[in-house]
Amino acid sequence: MARGTASHLLRIYSSKHGLFRARVLSFQSNRCFNSNPPNSPNFPSPDPSTYQVINKLITHNPKYSLPNFDNQLYSTLVENGNNFPNSAIVELDQNVEKIVLDEEKTGGCEHIGARDPVEIYRKFRDASRSEKQTRGDWDMLTEIFSSFSKSGWASNQALAVYIGASFFPTAAHKFRNFFFKKCQADVAKYLVGLGPGDAADRFLFPIFAEFCLEEFPDEIKRFRGMIDSADLTKPHTWFPFARAMKRKIIYHCGPTNSGKTYNALQCFMEAKKGIYCSPLRLLAMEVFDKVNALGVYCSLHTGQEKKHVPFSHHVACTVEMVSIDDMFDVAVIDEIQMMSDRHRGYAWTRALLGLKADEIHLCGDPSVLNVVRKICSENGDELYENRYERFKPLVVEAKTLLGDLRNVRSGDCVVAFSRREIFEVKLAIEKHTNHRCCVIYGALPPETRRQQATLFNDQDNEFDVLVASDAVGMGLNLNIRRVVFYNLSKYNGDKIVPVPASQVKQIAGRAGRRGSVYPDGLATTLHLDDLDYLIECLKKPFDDVQKIGLFPFFEQIELFAGQIPNVTFPQLLEKFGENCRLDGSYFLCQHEHIKKVANMLEKVQGLSLEDRFNFCFAPVNIRDPKAMYHLLKFASSYAQNLPVSIAMGMPKCSARSDSELLDLETKHQVLSMYLWLSYHFKEETFPYVKKAEAMATDIADLLGQSLAKACWKPESRQQAKSKPQEKKDGYERPRSIIKLCEKKSHVKSALPAGHLEKVAA
Numbered sequence: 001m002a003r004g005t006a007s008h009l010l011r012i013y014s015s016k017h018g019l020f021r022a023r024v025l026s027f028q029s030n031r032c033f034n035s036n037p038p039n040s041p042n043f044p045s046p047d048p049s050t051y052q053v054i055n056k057l058i059t060h061n062p063k064y065s066l067p068n069f070d071n072q073l074y075s076t077l078v079e080n081g082n083n084f085p086n087s088a089i090v091e092l093d094q095n096v097e098k099i100v101l102d103e104e105k106t107g108g109c110e111h112i113g114a115r116d117p118v119e120i121y122r123k124f125r126d127a128s129r130s131e132k133q134t135r136g137d138w139d140m141l142t143e144i145f146s147s148f149s150k151s152g153w154a155s156n157q158a159l160a161v162y163i164g165a166s167f168f169p170t171a172a173h174k175f176r177n178f179f180f181k182k183c184q185a186d187v188a189k190y191l192v193g194l195g196p197g198d199a200a201d202r203f204l205f206p207i208f209a210e211f212c213l214e215e216f217p218d219e220i221k222r223f224r225g226m227i228d229s230a231d232l233t234k235p236h237t238w239f240p241f242a243r244a245m246k247r248k249i250i251y252h253c254g255p256t257n258s259g260k261t262y263n264a265l266q267c268f269m270e271a272k273k274g275i276y277c278s279p280l281r282l283l284a285m286e287v288f289d290k291v292n293a294l295g296v297y298c299s300l301h302t303g304q305e306k307k308h309v310p311f312s313h314h315v316a317c318t319v320e321m322v323s324i325d326d327m328f329d330v331a332v333i334d335e336i337q338m339m340s341d342r343h344r345g346y347a348w349t350r351a352l353l354g355l356k357a358d359e360i361h362l363c364g365d366p367s368v369l370n371v372v373r374k375i376c377s378e379n380g381d382e383l384y385e386n387r388y389e390r391f392k393p394l395v396v397e398a399k400t401l402l403g404d405l406r407n408v409r410s411g412d413c414v415v416a417f418s419r420r421e422i423f424e425v426k427l428a429i430e431k432h433t434n435h436r437c438c439v440i441y442g443a444l445p446p447e448t449r450r451q452q453a454t455l456f457n458d459q460d461n462e463f464d465v466l467v468a469s470d471a472v473g474m475g476l477n478l479n480i481r482r483v484v485f486y487n488l489s490k491y492n493g494d495k496i497v498p499v500p501a502s503q504v505k506q507i508a509g510r511a512g513r514r515g516s517v518y519p520d521g522l523a524t525t526l527h528l529d530d531l532d533y534l535i536e537c538l539k540k541p542f543d544d545v546q547k548i549g550l551f552p553f554f555e556q557i558e559l560f561a562g563q564i565p566n567v568t569f570p571q572l573l574e575k576f577g578e579n580c581r582l583d584g585s586y587f588l589c590q591h592e593h594i595k596k597v598a599n600m601l602e603k604v605q606g607l608s609l610e611d612r613f614n615f616c617f618a619p620v621n622i623r624d625p626k627a628m629y630h631l632l633k634f635a636s637s638y639a640q641n642l643p644v645s646i647a648m649g650m651p652k653c654s655a656r657s658d659s660e661l662l663d664l665e666t667k668h669q670v671l672s673m674y675l676w677l678s679y680h681f682k683e684e685t686f687p688y689v690k691k692a693e694a695m696a697t698d699i700a701d702l703l704g705q706s707l708a709k710a711c712w713k714p715e716s717r718q719q720a721k722s723k724p725q726e727k728k729d730g731y732e733r734p735r736s737i738i739k740l741c742e743k744k745s746h747v748k749s750a751l752p753a754g755h756l757e758k759v760a761a
């Protein structure tokens, strides 16, 4: 059934005779709209129950029969009318009865309710002035219109005739003035009988709709244009070429460390022309090195670097950089479950929908399998599912570290979820044991993370413990014997929350990798308090994801901008978010960081809409004022068409304190941002690429050297953060919030103390 049926229903409502028909349709369109989330003008795709209920109604009760019913609509009713639950009929009957009771209250003017609203409207319109009313009736009418203008139901219904929520109060006010100026006595009496509330709103609405169609054609056209331009429904149709291909999709489905990526890469290397899409620069670099080492020429393409290998027909890229213009024999999309990531999910969705490859290998856990099945059937792609099991079992060590980091052993990876904690743990371990620690966390450049991973993997040195953040969850091949969770809560940008089970599984699964020297993978916690939550997470089946991420292309934003001139770019993004329409399997990716950058760049004059859009995707830590300042400077120079320079001093030696280390991290991020911009904008405006690359390499080296000797107390970028209390013997971690927010009784019985339990992660 075509879109806009709700509006179609309203038109029927307002143009045909008959109380029951009108009420039934009103009731039904109301059902449709109320099923939408609040504040969302996602117009309902036609709800088959709309038709089913009317059809049931017709067959069950001849008094509701609709003899002159629209033919096309009627045939749809008949097609869909068989499986409608009786409860809805009862509900509908009750609704109609209530209307009949309301009619009785109207004191002899019930025929007004049965009149064609179009006819009522026209009579009002053509009247020269208002007919006389009593003072009491005027007061009551004033109340009725005040209630109508505040009615959420009416405001929602108005969307169907493209009266937006922001314009509705104005339209309702003008309608009130019109009504009072031209008021007809019988209609007024009928309304006064109904009183303010639902019945009056439902009576007034079709007259209001008719009024709006005549009075506000421009507003309606504008709002309709805006809604149509923010249409993100049916994203698979955005890639007609990929859709026209008969693609073979192979889903390598299984837990961590089960050989999914390995097998997909075998097919990639055997192909004549292949692309590997990675979730991280680090992993793209690793595949690039590995594949070239095996004699398959492969280029590298990430946001920050393009390494072209002569004669190569293969490319390893980050998923955001995937080319949907080129044709490939084989494509690999790694960590496909990231489609549901609330920030970056759109990149995986785009890769899957848009890649022009005969064969696409998806590697990931089973959480998005159902969504992938749906996409394949919509697209006409052939789907094959390959199941995997872990090479080595993952075992939970129930003893834990008993709250004491002195129980750390060689081959342990202690996982903490903030930079500050990572350095606290490193400091404590190195102070109280003979172990030396490597560190890996998100703010480190990929090169440094790799250098630290190599140092840890290498058996012939003293660095035998790894302290890492969740950045360790993906991509690196590490010789980890045991993953120890320092805690199981983390800051999510807003507040401290338990680490999601899927992430706990992913991180714990790093232990006992195939090829490592350890027979099993072990996972445990520092504190006994957290053990139950760890077990619960590992036991939990994978989520069945219902929705995956989507974000508009620039062209879609541009189209939308054409509909609402004179708004700033941040306002434009805000309005797009409010007005875009999405199918049930998709969500709009969160773009708070994009809005933050957009707000900052508002002061920069002379950037085109496209420039603003692109600048907003630059990799910048929005919580780091220094990095934000540099981005602002880069954008200002770019806007003035000046060569963008890197005004930054180069440190001479490795860091001697945490603030110097933080400075190195920021400097590397700024250089990385410069390189990213140089690949996304006119190259000639960024003439210092070579210099930036050299500086970035030097800083990554300095970072590696700094980490090797780091033995200072960590500082926080935001001084406001409270620090944990020091204990006499060195450290005390913050109390586990898992313990605080979990009702644990149901998991307590899951594992007797001292028991080693095998679980799949």
Ligand SMILES: Nc1ncnc2c1ncn2[C@@H]1O[C@H](COP(=O)(O)OP(=O)(O)OP(=O)(O)O)[C@@H](O)[C@H]1O
Residues within 6 Å of the ligand: 254, 255, 256, 257, 258, 259, 260, 261, 262, 263, 363, 475, 477, 509, 513, 514, 515
């Ligand atoms: N058939 C194989 N022969 C030799 N090594 C293998 C084989 N399969 C996998 N490996 C090795 O086992 C390790 C884990 O494999 P892989 O990275 O493919 O797992 P995965 O399922 O993709 O894990 P994750 O979900 O953590 O990415 C890798 O070091 C990989 O090289």
Ligand SMILES: [Mg+2]
Residues within 6 Å of the ligand: 260, 261, 262, 334, 335, 363
């Ligand atoms: Mg993998």
